[in-house]
Amino acid sequence: MGGVRGILLNSSILFATDDNENEDTTLRSGADYLLQKLRYSKILTGLSYGQGLSAPKANLLQELARIYSYDCFILSSSSEDYGMSEAARLWGKDEGSFMHVISSCHVDLIHNMVISGWLIVMLGSHLQNSTIDAKYVASRGTSSIFSIDNLKELPITICNLNKKVKQAGGKETMTVGYVMKRSREEDFAKRGAFPLRPTENGLIFLPLNYELPISYQLQQVDAILHKATDEIVAVEMVSSAEFANQITFTRNMEQLKRYIECQPDCCVIDPFSNIYPVLDRLKIQQILLGLENLNIKGHCKIRGPNFLKVDSFYELDLEQSLVEAKLALPNIVKPQVACGVADAHSMAIVFKVDDYKDLDVPLPAVVQEYVDHSSLLYKFYALGGKIFYAVKKSTPNADTLMKLSEEKGLKPLLFDSLKSLPIAKENLQSGCQEHLNSNDQHIDLGLVTDAADWLRRMLGLTIFGFDVVIQEGTGDHVIVDVNYLPSFKEVPDDTAIPAFWEALKEKIDSEKSKQPRKAS
Structure with a gap:
């Protein structure tokens, strides 16, 4: 090389x-x-x-x-x-x-x-x-x-x-310009994800710098990798407006967004319009309803949790609405805005209907079914066509939570999902499609892989993550969260980083193949 x-x-x-x-x-x-x-x-x-x-x-x-x-x-x-x-x-x-x-x-x-x-x-x-x-x-x-x-x-x-270096077979080297908050960039970089030398599949990574003319920098790259959710300033949740029109980014990200909009042939990983659903917990819940089409009678099924949008915790018919949405107590309550703002991860587990009054969770909110799942959470990462996962400790079953809450008079349990409840932090195991744990009797990896492929098509995302819990008794695989461009830090670097590069390369090649050939 x-x-x-x-x-x-x-x-x-x-x-x-x-x-x-x-x-x-x-x-x-x-x-x-x-x-x-x-x-x-x-x-x-x-x-x-x-x-x-x-x-x-x-x-x-x-x-x-x-x-x-x-x-x-x-x-x-x-x-x-x-x-x-x-x-x-x-x-x-x-x-x-x-x-x-x-x-x-x-x-x-x-x-x-x-x-x-x-x-x-x-x-x-x-x-x-x-x-x-x-x-x-x-x-x-x-x-x-x-x-x-x-x-x-x-x-x-x-x-x-x-970039002038030719790869094996004479294939050209391509440059990926990337932008994200400094702490996230360093996490990726120290794992070897952003080399300035060509990777095995011919990618070079250029850090975009807002202090230099952005238009000139973008003329040097073949694709743009961004974590736009790092640069959200505010989200105004107005039900009558399109979600895209409710998000305010930093001035620098708005500048990048305008440039991209003026360059229809620019390869963006991923387009802003594709990440908007991931920012809206209500929209994601509605999309997950389509998982029903993947289920086969007689087999365990994959689904999203039952849910209800709430604009006010003082609605007179709230209890009836919960019943109609098949939401038995306890419930988990989350802000509709999924990320990018300070209180997007301020959540609560509610044990009594009366406790919805004065509940300290930002509105509008999404009330979700609380699924008993034996304190196990499966974190899945989709990098292009490859699926990886890690098993982590999660929140306890409802009866255990009830006991914790009884000590405080059954008051709602308030928490920040980024810090989580006091649970064990160690990972239990990890795996991928090439190296599956044959002793894992809990997760149907074929079913989850089908769901990941379906989500990729529905959302149009190259790299995303989603969390799965398995309901006790029914065996239902319930997708409780979906996120864009996760760190996939639980996956070993020697496995994850080449898959990351390959996912980006496949996306760039796919987009280039759609562009009309220039006349010679």
């Missing part, structure tokens, strides 16, 4: 330039960003500095190298290869190029690096102001010397270089 496989960041591009250059250890704008993005990029990274660098700066570089697990090279000012030999020796001679990112350099050193096959990236206008001969740059720069104005542009430069 070719492309950029090693990067040397010179101290001259990491520190801010000021009058007190020898002592100030302030990092240049964009340096922190770049160090973070390269950390899990699958690209070898080193920091380099000369022997004349001040002790405070040298100490900081050594500390940064330790924090990010980078190599650190102390360069001799008289070294003709400017540290290239040491880096090449340490990093090996596998296929691919090394890149040196600098702010200024003498033409002889540039010449040596180019001759040795290194790529040179110079920051800002230093390329024009350095001692490099203009004719030399003109003749060599198109293939070996590049210039950037901002450190945050470097990932784009790397992606564009690595």
Whole structure:
């Protein structure tokens, strides 16, 4: 595999330039960003500095190298290869190029690096102001010397270089631009999900940066992977309006959304319109009614829980409405808005009808059947056509909850579903279609797989998750939650991440096949 496989960041591009250059250890704008993005990029990274660098700066570089697990090279000012030999020796001679990112350099050193096959990236206008001969740059720069104005542009430069690498069979490499909140991005990245080097199936991942022109960045990518639910500001639940018109995203996400809407051929994973149903618990419950078509007489069935939408807990006929919806107490009460707002996970388990009055759950709400399920929850993840699952401890059966509530006078149990009730946290087992547990007598994996395929078609989602509980007595498989682009952290990385890449690749190929061929 070719492309950029090693990067040397010179101290001259990491520190801010000021009058007190020898002592100030302030990092240049964009340096922190770049160090973070390269950390899990699958690209070898080193920091380099000369022997004349001040002790405070040298100490900081050594500390940064330790924090990010980078190599650190102390360069001799008289070294003709400017540290290239040491880096090449340490990093090996596998296929691919090394890149040196600098702010200024003498033409002889540039010449040596180019001759040795290194790529040179110079920051800002230093390329024009350095001692490099203009004719030399003109003749060599198109293939070996590049210039950037901002450190945050470097990932784009790397992606564009690595995109030129052809895969086995001559297949092209494709770039996936991604955007999500920082904590989620880091969780994915540290598992190796977002490399800047091509994956086995030819994908490169570019972090989209709102501080750079978004339109230019999106012109460099083949697909956009987003977690738009991370950037919801507000949701106005008005029954007469379309759900899509009730969501307010951050200004940056709105900008991205507008661009996508103006680019009908843009491959989005997944379209905003496809994720709206997952944000609305009522809509999901209504969709799950269609699972009835998958059930076969004489076999255990898969379904959604019985449910009822409530606009007010003071409705005079609430008790009758619960009976008509086949909702026996206790019930679990959830906000209709499923995610993206602060109180979307504020829920309650109610044991008496009278306790609906003054219930502290945001309205409108969805009242769901509470299913006795032996405290076992099956978390399923659909990554393209592959299904993975993990078994986790869940809330107790209703009789146990009743005993817990009796200690408080049968008052409703209020909880945040992200933190959950006090239950055991360990996973019991995990599996996938290729490695199923033959001793698992509880779950009908064939039935759940059929349901996952059906949900994929109904929702049009590439990567999603859903939770299943098995009702005691009946054996009904009940889907109690559906979510978009979950972390699937319970699945081992060596299994989950290749499946993640394959799901994205299949989606991109599918979308590209639908686009009309351009006339030659």
